[in-house]
Amino acid sequence: MKFFIDTANLKEIREAADLGILDGVTTNPSLMAKEGISGTENILNHYKTICSIVDGPVSAEVISTDFAGMVKEGEHLAALHPNIVVKVPMIKEGIKAIKYFSDKGIKTNCTLVFSAGQALLAAKAGATMVSPFLGRIDDSGWDGVQLIEQIVHIYRTYNYKTEVLAASIRSGLHIIRCAEAGADIATCPLSSITALFNHPLTDIGLEKFLADYKKVNG
Ligand code: E4P
Numbered sequence: 001m002k003f004f005i006d007t008a009n010l011k012e013i014r015e016a017a018d019l020g021i022l023d024g025v026t027t028n029p030s031l032m033a034k035e036g037i038s039g040t041e042n043i044l045n046h047y048k049t050i051c052s053i054v055d056g057p058v059s060a061e062v063i064s065t066d067f068a069g070m071v072k073e074g075e076h077l078a079a080l081h082p083n084i085v086v087k088v089p090m091i092k093e094g095i096k097a098i099k100y101f102s103d104k105g106i107k108t109n110c111t112l113v114f115s116a117g118q119a120l121l122a123a124k125a126g127a128t129m130v131s132p133f134l135g136r137i138d139d140s141g142w143d144g145v146q147l148i149e150q151i152v153h154i155y156r157t158y159n160y161k162t163e164v165l166a167a168s169i170r171s172g173l174h175i176i177r178c179a180e181a182g183a184d185i186a187t188c189p190l191s192s193i194t195a196l197f198n199h200p201l202t203d204i205g206l207e208k209f210l211a212d213y214k215k216v217n218g
Pocket of ligand 1: 169
């Protein structure tokens with residue numbers, strides 16, 4: 001399973017990249033706003049900076065909600081760097097835009113997916129990736145991982161090439177459950193990735209190994 005980081009924070013992106021296990025980045029307008037990135041030029045430059053840090057897909061989201069606007073924005077974003085993936089919302093105009101981009105060889109990430117039916121439409125339109133938001137589903141009292149399993153099952157049954165990108169991850173356990181469910185990618189906050197390091201027996205074991213070494217080696 002590939003690991004993407006879900007942030008526009010350059011420090012966190014660098015930290016995750018330094019681990020040597022980072023495969024890509026996802027951003028969204030809220031994450032960009034959180035970092036105080038505003039204005040078209042600044043936003044475009046920020047994407048370029050992210051692409052210079054991580055050698056892998058970087059999702060950049062369109063703001064338009066009409067076909068023509070999405071196409072214009074998406075083509076502009078895709079021209080920034082070969083690793084840019086145009087992130088398009090799961091709406092009717094978005095599906096048309098994904099089909100257009102797919103025919104042109106522009107990579108897409110269909111975002112804001114909350115049902116298997118939406119994921120099916122995204123795959124049929126040729127989306128490169130589909131982003132089911134499992135944390136937000138959990139937040140509303142449903143089982144987000146069940147949706148990941150359902151989409152993986154459908155895509156495997158029909159041999160769709162669209163990758164399942166589990167999004168809205170909230171914990172290390174979410175990452176593990178997505179791996180079990182067969183997600184191709186998990187996009188995670190840095191804290192969920194680093195949570196995977198933790199186990200008290202590792203700490204206790206290491207402490208003992210080092211103490212035993214010291215006993216005989218000084
Ligand atoms: C996906 O690409 C989104 O950026 C993200 O995972 C949304 O997560 P949230 O529900 O924590 O905002």
